[in-house]
Amino acid sequence: MIEAAGMGDPSWLLPAVLGGALIGAAAGAFALLAGRIAGISDIVGGLLRPLGGERAWRWAFVAGLLLAPVAHVLVAPVPAAHLSHSPALLVVAGLLVGFGARLGSGCTSGHGICGLARLSRRSLAATLVFMGAAMVTVFVARHVLAGQGAS
Amino acid sequence: MRSIAALVCGLVFGLGLLVSGMTDPRRVLGFLDVAGHWNPALGVVMVVALAVALPAFAVATRRSRALLGGPMVLSGASRIDRRLLAGACVFGVGWGLAGLCPGPAVVLVLTLRKGAWVFVLAMLGGMAAFELWQRATRRD
Numbered sequence: 373m374i375e376a377a378g379m380g381d382p383s384w385l386l387p388a389v390l391g392g393a394l395i396g397a398a399a400g401a402f403a404l405l406a407g408r409i410a411g412i413s414d415i416v417g418g419l420l421r422p423l424g425g426e427r428a429w430r431w432a433f434v435a436g437l438l439l440a441p442v443a444h445v446l447v448a449p450v451p452a453a454h455l456s457h458s459p460a461l462l463v464v465a466g467l468l469v470g471f472g473a474r475l476g477s478g479c480t481s482g483h484g485i486c487g488l489a490r491l492s493r494r495s496l497a498a499t500l501v502f503m504g505a506a507m508v509t510v511f512v513a514r515h516v517l518a519g520q521g522a523s
Numbered sequence: 524m525r526s527i528a529a530l531v532c533g534l535v536f537g538l539g540l541l542v543s544g545m546t547d548p549r550r551v552l553g554f555l556d557v558a559g560h561w562n563p564a565l566g567v568v569m570v571v572a573l574a575v576a577l578p579a580f581a582v583a584t585r586r587s588r589a590l591l592g593g594p595m596v597l598s599g600a601s602r603i604d605r606r607l608l609a610g611a612c613v614f615g616v617g618w619g620l621a622g623l624c625p626g627p628a629v630v631l632v633l634t635l636r637k638g639a640w641v642f643v644l645a646m647l648g649g650m651a652a653f654e655l656w657q658r659a660t661r662r663d
Contacts, residue, residue, distance in 0.1 A: 392569065392572040429528075434629060437626065457638065466645025471652055475613060476613070477610065489577050509619025
């Protein structure tokens with residue numbers, strides 16, 4: 373099964389390496405320069421706190437993220453995003469992602485990249501749990517429920 | 524200065540997500556679907572990102588001040604508690620349902636994908652609900 377994606381068409385590999393390097397460089401540079409974690413759920417969530425300080429750099433980081441596709445399109449078309457889910461499912465998923473990331477103090481970027489990069493045991497635990505929960509969810513959605521003629 | 528660094532780092536971070544293909548939920552779900560046609564891209568992206576970030580964090584955590592001034596605020600709690608594990612679990616289920624997490628979702632906003640807007644609005648709702656719940660429980 374690994375061969376199906378890994379060896380059949382290796383065109384994803386170079387972009388994955390290049391993109392990963394950009395993500396790591398951005399997170400590492402931000403830690404060194406600003407002394408802050410580039411955790412997206414913390415950055416966005418902090419803006420929703422009524423009395424939260426440190427708003428300026430949070431808005432600036434979000435602006436950078438928002439402008440990324442604009443910068444990308446100057447060089448090459450923005451890669452396709454296959455989002456075929458129903459709006460109802462997206463609402464449920466969004467609520468869970470937003471609430472869960474704040475309750476667990478981080479998401480894929482905060483725990484998965486920055487936390488692991490600073491060798492935090494707490495972030496390792498969080499990353500293993502959300503990876504596992506996501507894999508179980510996909511397994512149930514694709515291989516348990518989908519097999520029951522729910523098309 | 525910190526805001527300029529944040530703008531540039533946010534831009535590079537977002538470009539990394541786009542270039543790596545991680546803004547495409549199908550590819551993310553392909554990695555999470557270990558029993559299907561497994562797509563290893565997300566794993567490669569994470570390993571490379573970590574390899575690049577690791578030395579920077581090794582230096583950063585040894586410093587007391589950031590290069591642009593101000594204290595280093597890199598580590599918070601260190602206890603692995605129920606709150607952390609429950610949050611990660613809830614987050615993981617949502618991530619597995621849509622194949623979107625906060626970073627890629629924000630990056631997709633200006634690509635005007637309707638699905639991304641729905642997801643981001645719901646995500647902001649979930650975050651706001653957490654803040655309200657926090658305040659309500661703190662008052663007790």
